Amino acid sequence: MSVSVVMPNYNNAPFLDGWAGPLVRDPAVSEIVVYDNGSTDGSLEMLERLGSEKLKLIRGEKNLGATLGRQEAVRASTCDLICFLDGDDFLEEGAVTEAVEALNRDQLDIVLFQCFDVDADGTNPRVTVATPDRPIDGRTACELTMGGWHIHGWGVIRKSIYQKAWEGFSVHGFLSDEVHTRRMFLAARRVGPSSGKMFYRRVPKTYDSEKMIGWGRTTVRSLALGVDARLDERAVRNQSRMTVRFMLGLTRRALVGVCPKEQVGGLLDEYFSIRPPWRVADAPWYAVDRFLRLARPLLR
Numbered sequence: 001m002s003v004s005v006v007m008p009n010y011n012n013a014p015f016l017d018g019w020a021g022p023l024v025r026d027p028a029v030s031e032i033v034v035y036d037n038g039s040t041d042g043s044l045e046m047l048e049r050l051g052s053e054k055l056k057l058i059r060g061e062k063n064l065g066a067t068l069g070r071q072e073a074v075r076a077s078t079c080d081l082i083c084f085l086d087g088d089d090f091l092e093e094g095a096v097t098e099a100v101e102a103l104n105r106d107q108l109d110i111v112l113f114q115c116f117d118v119d120a121d122g123t124n125p126r127v128t129v130a131t132p133d134r135p136i137d138g139r140t141a142c143e144l145t146m147g148g149w150h151i152h153g154w155g156v157i158r159k160s161i162y163q164k165a166w167e168g169f170s171v172h173g174f175l176s177d178e179v180h181t182r183r184m185f186l187a188a189r190r191v192g193p194s195s196g197k198m199f200y201r202r203v204p205k206t207y208d209s210e211k212m213i214g215w216g217r218t219t220v221r222s223l224a225l226g227v228d229a230r231l232d233e234r235a236v237r238n239q240s241r242m243t244v245r246f247m248l249g250l251t252r253r254a255l256v257g258v259c260p261k262e263q264v265g266g267l268l269d270e271y272f273s274i275r276p277p278w279r280v281a282d283a284p285w286y287a288v289d290r291f292l293r294l295a296r297p298l299l300r
Contacts, residue, residue, distance in 0.1 A: 002030035004077035008069025012087030095196030102194035109188035113198035138188030147238025173214025265299035
């Protein structure tokens with residue numbers, strides 16, 4: 001089985017040479033579909049100079065962001081298996097082939113790489129998010145993402161699973177892809193590991209108010225997903241704790257004028273509309289939740 005590697009690109013030229021090489025040489029990779037979000041650093045020209053027939057480059061008219069840019073690349077792909085990879089990350093030689101072998105051997109819907117964080121220069125690899133050591137069901141995989149990522153989502157995925165998770169999904173801003181990844185795990189029958197290695201660059205980032213609100217919306221919609229899917233109570237409790245802490249931080253920022261009050265207030269309303277089972281509540285969650293409800297009238 002062959003794989004379409006899909007990537008949204010925006011000004012990743014410094015990394016793309018090292019990113020593309022292992023993919024071009026991997027026999028399991030049939031095509032590398034890059035949707036460019038209006039780069040200005042010569043990214044596509046650099047990829048064109050590689051001269052590989054595997055490369056399919058799409059010049060976007062505007063910056064759609066990572067989630068929608070990835071969706072456009074998936075739409076242009078032709079294989080039944082897809083592999084997500086961002087331009088500043090990279091795989092070891094043969095990682096996709098090893099993933100396909102594991103997918104076929106263990107009858108998986110999603111097969112995950114061994115994921116290592118590296119510094120901006122690609123050195124100092126270390127594990128910060130685990131890969132399961134054996135196949136697990138998709139529901140358990142989703143539960144392991146609640147309240148923090150105790151399992152990552154980087155690997156090779158059956159395209160049908162991606163498409164099923166996209167049905168009814170709405171892009172809501174920064175980190176929308178985290179909600180979609182959780183939906184993919186829920187749609188999958190079996191999720192398991194491969195021996196192929198992926199390297200994820202950890203670089204310093206700054207977050208403006210728009211990204212912070214988008215991040216908050218991701219935590220709220222992840223909680224709603226967990227409640228609607230009736231995930232394990234401990235998983236929902238973990239996500240409830242994370243969500244209420246994040247909403248507290250956003251509310252404090254809105255009250256001092258750092259974040260727009262109207263947007264944070266609307267997000268609070270979305271959070272209040274979720275009804276987790278009463279058994280997942282604990283005293284700290286309840287206290288913060290009550291504070292948020294009292295603070296809501298001040299965000300008008």
